[in-house]
Amino acid sequence: MKIAIVGYGVEGHSSFEYFSKDGHDLTIVDQNFIKNIPKEADYITGDNVFDKLIDFDLIIRSPGISPHRLPYGEKVWSATNEFFAKxxxxxxxxxxxxxxxxxxxxxxxxxxxxxxxxxxxxxxxxxxxxxxxxxxxxxxxxxxxxxxxxxxxxxxxxxxxxxxxxxxxxxxxxxxxxxxxxxxxxxxxxxxxxxxxxxxxxxxxxxxxxxxxxxxxxxxxxxxxxxxxxxxxxxxxxxxxxxxxxxxxxxxxxxxxxxxxxxAFDGLPHRLEKVRELDGVTFYNDSFSSAPSATVAAVKSFTQPEIIIVGGTDKGADFSELHTALQEATNVKMVILIGEIRHKLADILHDINYEISDVRTMAEVVNVARSYATSGDVVILSPACASFDMFKSFYDRGDQFREIVKSL
Incomplete structure (x- = not known):
């Protein structure tokens, strides 16, 4: 069977390994340059690559690829569908x-x-x-x-x-x-x-x-x-x-x-993960919170005075709930706005105590947060946004925060 593996991220890799075991004729398809292609694999890259799949018997869609971009009817399948079937x-x-x-x-x-x-x-x-x-x-x-x-x-x-x-x-x-x-x-x-x-x-x-x-x-x-x-x-x-x-x-x-x-469960990395306490200030890594509603939950999780780090890449989210939560919270001491969305957030959060920070590194972000923190406060990285303006991923963002805080 002639199979196209569309998208070669983590799940694309897994799909390639799975379907290659049955001797199928596999081709990796991705708009972007593909790294670490198996030596035996055929591949197609470049613009309009999804328009070139008509001759394949089966098209395995990776999660990052919208099915609306693959108008091939019953030929389109996914690793998730395959797993549920088997x-x-x-x-x-x-x-x-x-x-x-x-x-x-x-x-x-x-x-x-x-x-x-x-x-x-x-x-x-x-x-x-x-x-x-x-x-x-x-x-x-x-x-x-x-x-x-x-x-x-x-x-x-x-x-x-x-x-x-x-x-x-x-x-x-x-x-x-x-x-x-x-x-x-x-x-x-x-x-x-x-x-x-x-x-x-x-x-x-x-x-x-x-x-x-x-x-x-x-x-x-x-x-x-x-x-x-x-x-x-x-x-x-x-x-x-x-x-x-x-x-x-x-x-x-x-x-x-x-x-x-x-x-037995202590929590997951990057989800309100307690990093350390220093001089009476407790630091939490909530980098996974890439949606405003998740940051609202973080704001409501503590009664201590909070310094919250918010911002990143704009995903088109509605920040009205976060604005309301910050207005109603009596313990939010300062909101530090970072990333490409910082000025848009400043307009939305106009009546909240905030600082627009033009810093470019996580070390600088942490230093700004520390300048506001005193004993008894909590500093929370809970961005409410994607990470791709300053970091590779939310993992990278959280890992950098954790590493820098631990080095203080």
Whole structure:
């Protein structure tokens, strides 16, 4: 079979390795220059490359490529579709605008505390096709699913967890309707014996759940008996824990084991990650927060005086909720605006204490934040924006912040 692997990022690499094992005729397709191409691989690069795929029998779309750019009908497939078609074990799929990684990790920690073999795949874990040969029918798969992976998904997981849905990736999706439609595939193909867990306080999460034929379980709910076991700061992480608890209860996990699993999880890098305390000032790395709603959650996570570092690349997001949260917060001492969006943010946050910083390095950003901080304060890198103006990725942004703070 003649197969095009469209997009050669992490998942593209995994797809190439997976399909090459069956002796198919593979071609790597990418608009950009491709590094580390296997010696045996054919490839096509350059402008209008997606218009040259008519002769392929199968087109494997990587998550970063919009299906709207591949008008080849049933020929278009994806690594996520392939995994769902071949996986022998039940799948817990988790999607939402924020909280996916933490919720997936909590689910995984609890199920492992229960003695189950769990495979964490997707954005947060191993590429799904790479993990597929290791999976047995009695195992459980926890799959973090972005809108890009869900875009053309043709099957839904056995347990779908739909966290809060808010505008995001509007620079990639055609509009909000397109974004929600992609997210909706997580529940759209469920059977009556499947389960969808949804956020009862979020209309779009409710809307997605309503399309499922399966059992519907709502969250958040009171988890007072578990709060002492949760090590993560913020009310939003209480909600993530509630979603995780609902998911593992579908597999018969009891409360004592749930507490064990919750307490075993210390949090993920770049998600309100405590870096250090210095001279009474505590520094948190929340670089993963590339949407305003995530930064709102960070703002609400602490009662101490806050110095918040915000800014980066403009993704076309709506900052009105963040503006309101900063207005209402009585403990926000200073907002430091960085990156290419800093002047736009200054116009939006005109009545907030802010400093527009024209710095070009993370070391300079940290120095500006320190100049405002006194003992008892928290300094939070929670950008609410993408990172590509100053950094390679949110990982790079957070890693630099952590390294510099630890070196102080």
């Amino acid at each position: 996986c022998p074990a039940p799948i817990i799929g988790v999607t939402g605008t924020k909280g996916k990684g933490t919720t997936c990790s909590l689910i995984t920690s609890i199920l492992r505390a229960a003695g189950r073999t769990v495979h964490l795949v997707g954005n947060i874990g191993t590429p799904a096709l790479q993990e597929l040969p290791k999976i047995r029918p009695d195992d459980i798969v926890v799959f973090e699913l972005s809108s890009f992976q869900l875009w053309d998904l043709q099957r839904s997981p056995h347990v779908a967890v739909v966290l809060m849905i808010e505008p995001d990736h509007m620079n990639v999706h055609k509009d909000m309707e397109d974004y929600v439609a992609a997210k909706g595939n997580i529940a759209a193909y469920q059977a009556v014996d499947d389960t969808v867990i949804f956020n009862r306080n979020n209309q779009l999460s409710q809307q997605i759940a309503a399309a499922s034929k399966g059992k519907k379980v709502e969250y958040p709910f009171a988890i007072d008996e578990f709060t002492a076991s949760i090590k993560l700061p913020g009310a939003h992480n209480q909600e993530n824990a509630a979603a995780a608890i609902a998911a593992v209860r579908e597999f018969g996990v009891g409360d004592d084991v749930i507490r064990q699993g919750l307490s």
